[in-house]
Structure formats: C-alpha cells, structure tokens
Amino acid sequence: LSRSSTMGGGAPCRKKLALALFPRISPDNYSWSSLSRAQQKMVLRREELTFKWQNKRNLGAIFSSDCEEKVFVRDGAEAQPCSSCQGLRKLHTFQVVLNRRMPDEANYKFVPKSFRCPELGRIYLKYEGVWKLIEEDDGRTPWLRFAKGAADGVYKSQEVVLGMVEAMVAKAERVLKGKSLKNMHYSGALDTFCSMLASI
Ligand SMILES: [Zn+2]
Structure with missing residues (x-):
C-alpha cells in the first residue's frame, strides 16, 4: 500500500481503455492530453471499474476485485484471506507493483x-x-x-x-x-x- 497512492491496480493501460472507449481515435494520434476532460474522466472511471485489486488504505489491506467475502475457518484457527485475494500474489501485474522500488x-x-x-x-x-x-x-x-x-x-x-x-x-x-x-x-x-x- 505504501508503494502507491492509487485506489487499486491491475487495470489495462489507459491508452488501451481510451481506444476501446473512443474507437474514432487512431492509436497513432493518441495521447492523454489529446483527450477532452470528459473523456479523461471516462477513462479514469473505466480504469477503476477494471481494477483487479482495490487498495483499502483505511483497513491497511488490499482486496481482490473478485473477493469471495466469505472464508471457512476451523475453530480456533486464524482466518485467512479468500482464495481470490490470495491469488493476487500470483498475478503478474501485482508482482510487478510489489517489486517496484519505492520512489525517493x-x-x-x-x-x-x-x-x-x-x-x-x-x-x-x-x-x-x-x-x-x-x-x-x-x-x-x-x-x-x-x-x-x-x-x-x-x-x-x-x-x-x-x-x-x-x-x-x-x-x-x-x-x-x-x-x-x-x-x-x-x-x-x-x-x-x-x-x-x-x-x-
Ligand atoms: Zn477476498
């Protein structure tokens, strides 16, 4: 969580999202600043919807977007994250973020x-x-x-x-x-x- 101040991650890149949302824009002419404010907002919203994980800073936790919300726990055992949340560790894009060096x-x-x-x-x-x-x-x-x-x-x-x-x-x-x-x-x-x- 301390590596990022975004609300989540794992979404397709913004260029990809923008080109999918606005098919009239040719990939060669695309740049973030060429989008209108409204278009940028749409891309950011789509990005948040396609996050593979959600950063919950208030809880100090990261959840999978597909979190199962329920786990079965044996009496006396400690509850573990659900398999979707645990599966994040194996997700390549997640590993990349984890391995990124903290910016000075x-x-x-x-x-x-x-x-x-x-x-x-x-x-x-x-x-x-x-x-x-x-x-x-x-x-x-x-x-x-x-x-x-x-x-x-x-x-x-x-x-x-x-x-x-x-x-x-x-x-x-x-x-x-x-x-x-x-x-x-x-x-x-x-x-x-x-x-x-x-x-x-
Ligand atoms: Zn979960």
Whole structure:
C-alpha cells in the first residue's frame, strides 16, 4: 500500500481503455492530453471499474476485485484471506507493483499527477518529510513516527506537523469519498494531539 497512492491496480493501460472507449481515435494520434476532460474522466472511471485489486488504505489491506467475502475457518484457527485475494500474489501485474522500488522523496514529484492523489502530492511537495511520515510502512502509526522524529530533532520546523495533519485529513477525506467533511469524526487520538499542539 505504501508503494502507491492509487485506489487499486491491475487495470489495462489507459491508452488501451481510451481506444476501446473512443474507437474514432487512431492509436497513432493518441495521447492523454489529446483527450477532452470528459473523456479523461471516462477513462479514469473505466480504469477503476477494471481494477483487479482495490487498495483499502483505511483497513491497511488490499482486496481482490473478485473477493469471495466469505472464508471457512476451523475453530480456533486464524482466518485467512479468500482464495481470490490470495491469488493476487500470483498475478503478474501485482508482482510487478510489489517489486517496484519505492520512489525517493526527491523523485516523488515526478510521479505522473494523474496516478496519485493531487491533494496529497501538493502537501508532500510543500512539507519536506511528510511523505515519509505518511507513506512509509514500518508498522507504526504516522503519529508515533512523528513523535520519535521530533524527539530525535529530525524536524527543523513545526511545519511538518501541519503538513502531517493536512495529509491525514486529505487521506481521510479520500476514504470518505463523497461524504460531507462537516460530519467527519476525527479520532480521539488526533483530537488529543491537536489540543496538545494548541497548548505548545
Ligand atoms: Zn477476498
């Protein structure tokens, strides 16, 4: 999950999707920017529909698009992912993503815009260090990583906190997709953290 900020993967390439959707476009003349905004939107929607897997960041899990949703578990045994989800490991496109090297922070700005959340991209570019805090997966929460970094004097300014809060909110917003932010419930930990900040 930390390797990508897309909502899923395994879809045919965008050129393929676009040419299938708009047969009038000749393959030789195709470029992403030659599509109208509406066409680009259609391609992105089709892409999401054809994802072979779904990245569920809020759950820290990746599901197969064909997830069986039910598994049989013996008493006392731990539940395993269903066979479709486990089958992802054997999927070539999935392996390719797994084996891809993580982009360095310095290179992150070169990740094509449409492949990532533009809001997050903006935040990562603005605040140095936030990308690592939010996207690195070492089993600890970003808050813990931040606390450790702050104690070690890693951050030169309080800006990093701002950036991290902004990024967490942007992520939560994406998770809520389409739901109003006004009713958003911040976690207790974040609440405490924010009031702590206010008292510094
Ligand atoms: Zn499954």
